[in-house]
Amino acid sequence: MPRPILKPALLILAGCLLGSLFTGALLVVHYGTFFQEQYYLGILDNTNVAYLIRAGRQEELLRNIDANLTECVLAADKLYGSDQKRLPTFWFIQRYYQTYDIPIPEQIAPILQSLPARPLSSCKLKELPQTTHLTDADQRARADAQDPSPQP
Numbered sequence: 001m002p003r004p005i006l007k008p009a010l011l012i013l014a015g016c017l018l019g020s021l022f023t024g025a026l027l028v029v030h031y032g033t034f035f036q037e038q039y040y041l042g043i044l045d046n047t048n049v050a051y052l053i054r055a056g057r058q059e060e061l062l063r064n065i066d067a068n069l070t071e072c073v074l075a076a077d078k079l080y081g082s083d084q085k086r087l088p089t090f091w092f093i094q095r096y097y098q099t100y101d102i103p104i105p106e107q108i109a110p111i112l113q114s115l116p117a118r119p120l121s122s123c124k125l126k127e128l129p130q131t132t133h134l135t136d137a138d139q140r141a142r143a144d145a146q147d148p149s150p151q152p
Helices: 002-054 058-080 084-099 109-113 122-127 136-146
Strands: none
Touching: 002 058, 058 084, 058 109, 084 109
């Protein structure tokens, strides 16, 4: 008697397998197209930057970029919250405002001010005296920065 049940079960299993393969293929095509479009948008954006610079409209470009930074930080914070992957990007934006002594826009100030402390860069680690107390992560970074051998 197990034979009549086996055939429908195999058909269902085969249908699920084919459906999974079809769905996977659709996702690959969809994401391939998505990343292709993102790449082309990046090229268009760089070309637009070049156009504005060559046209002598650097100030307009800078205003646009500054406004976009604010919007991007707000959007990333809303979409991804406290995701750790955002830290290098947000630290870089924070450094941008500090380096050029630009007041951080009040909409994003709470976000950037709530970031954890940025770890020391390899350049800063090299400048520190050997007797300075470092965290384990900073000691490893210092050792990596001083060791010119390639890492496996």
